[in-house]
Amino acid sequence: MMKVINAQSGWTWVKQGFVLFRKRPMELLSLFFLWMMLTQLLRFIPVAGQFLTLFLFPVFSVGFMQACRYLENEQKITPGLLFTGFQSPHVVALLGSGLLRIAALFFTYWFSNLINDEALSEFMKAAAKTGPMDAGSLEKVLPVKAILLTVLIYIPFAMAFWYSVPLIAWQRMTLIKSMFYSFFAVLHSWKAFLVYFLAWYGLSILVSPLAIIFLGIDINIGVVMLTAMSFIIFVIVYCSSYPTYTDVFGKPDEDNQAAV
Template identity: 25%
Template sequence: MHLNVVPARTGLAWARQGVRTFWRQPMAMTGLFVLFVAVLSLTAVVPLIGFLLALVLMPAATLGMMAASRDAEAGRRARPAALFAAFRAGPAYARQMLLLGALYAGSFVLMLAISALFDGGQFAMGYVSGNRSASDMIENPSVQVAMWITLMLYMPLSMLFWHAPALVFWYRVSPLKSLFFSFVACIRNVGAFTVYGLAWAGIFLAGAVVVGTFTTLLLLTGVLGDSSSALAGSVAAGLVTISALVLVAMFFNSLYFTFVDCFVHPVEEAATADDASPSKSSS
């Protein structure tokens, strides 16, 4: 296994491949993403430790979405079992992934603790409790500073863990080493990841414009009745929710392609387990 440095334009290919893979199996991919959200959400409601458990499971769940993308790219049906690939491959894989999850949870908590130094913990408490949009909190200048600090800290945190689940699972890299390799891969391919981020910003913006335009047309033609009616509000909210699910599912489908293009895996190193060897995509 060694790092591959790709041209900046590859970032656009990653986004395009994620969209293409989603539309190969749109219902299956949407259902998998809903299951992804449901697993993490249900875990998060466990009293006292739910938030930490959800963070611990995040790398394994993300790996599951990548495994589903790999299956779809290879022409196989993406099944719900793919979401639990890290735990189905055996105890050794599960332990390594849970250790990676513990590192992620610890890093995330440390990030929130640092942000608490700027606002007394208001933003951190609001984030953990799920009350992240209260107007009185958002308008507080110290909370705004804490939010920006959290955003800036999350960037290097995401770089550390971006490729880590796939490196641990498919390439058998230790959790600590996977963080190093993931960070270096993101730095070395910063051009491609910048284009990738801009491409997804454009896709999400285009999606919002399409949904907004469609909803407006429905209102103007009277299909939903008066714009202030309960039906109009429900339909508009439903369209926004469905479009958000589809767009975010597409984004998660694209994660697999960022990984296989950043790391070259020699054929002779292919692992024996069914889920232990990713296939190289074409950009």
């Protein structure tokens, strides 16, 4: 059921993400902007709005994964596809995944502060008081060690969540079982994932020089171009997550399709 993938596959996944995106870029971007619009609307809800975006993230993710499957099968992508997860018989498990993601973030934040003497809390309070800081000021106060430790603490949770959504939606797994399989699938193919994330990190760095070029021409054009490139990269990254699933667990068949 679960295959171990070699390191080279990490770069292959990135390339496959670009291939999928090139098939129907405007339809994918439209789906993304619809998602962003709904997310911004949720943020208007006092207090709960911030948590609702995380809570509903796994449900909306089903729509994006299904969109990637449609791309592979040369099917048309419609805005309604974004709400596929809400029609799934496994919507409760998907919402449970959202709750666990929120809990994982709280635990990571709490544990990091416990070890680092509230370094993250102090930084966030200082940032809230002073507002936006320039690069020099930010470098002086940024708790680099605390942030790195926070990332390390969250990695096991990220591994458990990586495949949980498609495993729930397409393999009909329970929430805990999906997280178990997800964690060990990523662990067994850690070399491929290391290459995958390093590749995306390197590609994202290339955006900055391009932005600087446009900023040198006109600051308004630069900001618009940087924002547009960030949106496109996000969508391509999401497209590339689909082959990470199909390489390890196989392509969802018609029975799996009916599950969503």
